[in-house]
Amino acid sequence: MTADIQVTRALFDEVMVPNYAPAKLIPVKGQGARVWDQEGREYIDFAGGIAVSSLGHCHPALVNALKTQADKLWHLSNVLTNEPALRLAKKLVDQTFAEKVYFCNSGAEANEAAFKLARRWALDTHGEHKNEIISFAKSFHGRTFFTVTVGGQASYSDGFGPKPGAVLHAEFNNLDSVKALISDKTCAIVVEPIQGEGGIIPGDAEFLTGLRQLCDQYKALLVMDEVQTGVGRTGKLYAYMNYGVTPDILTSAKSLGGGFPVGAMLTTTAIAAHLKVGTHGSTYGGNPLACAVAEAAIDTINTPEVLNGVLKNEQIFRECLQAINAKYQVFSEVRGKGMLLGAVLNEKYKGRSRDFFLAAAEQGLFALVAGTDVVRFAPSLVITEEEIREGMRRFEAAVQQVTSA
Template identity: 85%
Template sequence: MTAQMQVTRALFDEVMVPNYAPAQLIPVKGQGSRVWDQSGRDYIDFAGGIAVSSLGHCHPALVGALKHQAEQLWHLSNVLTNEPALRLAKKLVDATFAEKVYFCNSGAEANEAAFKLARRWALDNYGAQKQDIISFSKSFHGRTFFTVTVGGQASYSDGFGPKPGAILHAEFNNLDSVKALITEHTCAVVLEPIQGEGGIIPGDDEFLRGVRQLCDQHNALLIMDEVQTGVGRTGKLFAYMHSGVTPDILTSAKSLGGGFPVGAMLTTETVAKHLKVGTHGSTYGGNPLACAVAEAAIDTINSPEVLQGVLRNEQLFRECLTAINDKYQVFAEVRGKGMLLGAVLNERYKGRSRDFFLASADQGLLALVAGVDVIRFAPSLVITEQEIREGMQRFEAAVKQVTELQPA
């Protein structure tokens, strides 16, 4: 019998491509908003797999859907369709502005499809000269070469040779900067309702309305990247619903599958018709396993109980962070909506978000950063009050650790 392999963090450095630098701890079990590492130590999870684990770990509705579908049908090519995909698409259409849905495996793939669709829509309707895509500085839309170039962080796209062209970057929440760039050659403007990786920066309602009006004036599509904000994370099923500004194309992933890889692009029939048969595709997109789990996630999340609970949890998070800040004076403000919040470090601690991230892990809390100045929280949408309060006690201990052992 082969001896059981010893799995340690050192094995990562031995066998994995070094594009990640994971923490030393290796979680092996999760339940609700708590995970345990190899030694049995528990951690409260305020990270949610970077806004992915929308119902925490091993939620019974998701586990049940996966087990049931695993015994029915795993995969079909897109030469055929399947029942879970059709049910999920119908529920997304019924709950949103959209009339058509395209399934894929990730947020980057959803955005890739959205950008290709926008270019094809413009080509068919207006000609090849209408190709410009306007995005925003500090935005993030994925890691494919197209999506990372549309994203407004050059450090992610530099170093890989010539970049895709006809991509321009305006300043988020600055409508004049959009006016300066948008022309009859613009095919789409793409934005996140709340910039995630850029620092948890909400789009002002007036700004979002202004971008919508500019798109209408210049016959351009408005694409909203709701990969991080979507599926209940802000207290509505999608964040666009807070502002009343409706996009032409919306992308979703992360919370959609609750941890199972799945992505979706939602759009109108008028726009969707330009992705004719053969113009785009995904081998695993819309597979029965992913769609069955995502359907269970939508069924669970899209309820008044869960969505109202997200906003109640936001208030508790804010109250706890205010109490911590009153004692230690480390935050300039708390930004965001629902269970996507960013604690912005003040001038004394600017640039040190990673210190707080590492100290949190030391104290048994999983948190995130959003750049060097923001500590990000993106926990389960159904995290309990007890888990929030216990996690905040651990976070306070982390703040104390940083401020006392590593003073500004």
């Protein structure tokens, strides 16, 4: 019986595979941008489950959608379709460049589908020679073996044997480095509009426009990984809308489900046609529960009130960080857009992002890192000003703790 199990952090070490090293605390309840642990201690959440909890914890629209659907239908398999999946797909198509949608469970799965589709499209339309994928150093596209190889961080892909081939890495925001690699063998360029795990590095408008032009010139597909930037995180439904650069394939997850696992790959009718029946699939992809929650998330987020609120919240974050930095001189700049921001540590504190992350938790604040030099913030899109300012008070206490140690 579950009542007999003593749930402590020590139980993790006893029963879980040791690929994670979670904090000592165990959260048990969340509401909005606040979380409580087993001891009843309250935290402000600036991490958002790593840019996932787009509407905070237990948002009524998502709770209602889940409870309502839970009484109707949970799972069917893809031998049958379902109403929530079709409604969600229609809304995504109507609000983006896309004409077709494929559903899965995560960002990695969405990217896996995108890369397979790009390869199949190239094979069908141009032949076997056109199979190279160009990605970027410091990029991150998931943890499957294909996606982690396309990702530009060898430490994640080394040590598992031979990697998938025909994957090249250019330098982000350096168009000349792409020109040096691209050829008639290139089937796709894969890019994050803002590099997330790589350090919250926004793509330059000229760079992304240049990628689009190179793809057109070499008859390659532009794949935008919007797993972290999508669904309102930058103040637009998808970040590509900030740049006026339209991809051929877009991947989405994280904020799409507001905490419920769901992913999507969006593309055009012509490109989608190359994933014929049987060429790809997902047991749980497009299940009614996930799609009902994601539909509620899209309906709630894709409004002028929420999207404009994201940009207003960004300004409050920046003002607070600027005030903290004026007192403690720890950051060289704050990068990012909307509710995806990175405070870059200066030379004096370089390599110590984890120290700030740990100190923040001690002060009652959940934050993130993006590499060793960047403290990352990816909170709820609808976090209140009061929650932001209270969280920043706690973050200032953490900064004081680190700088005075």
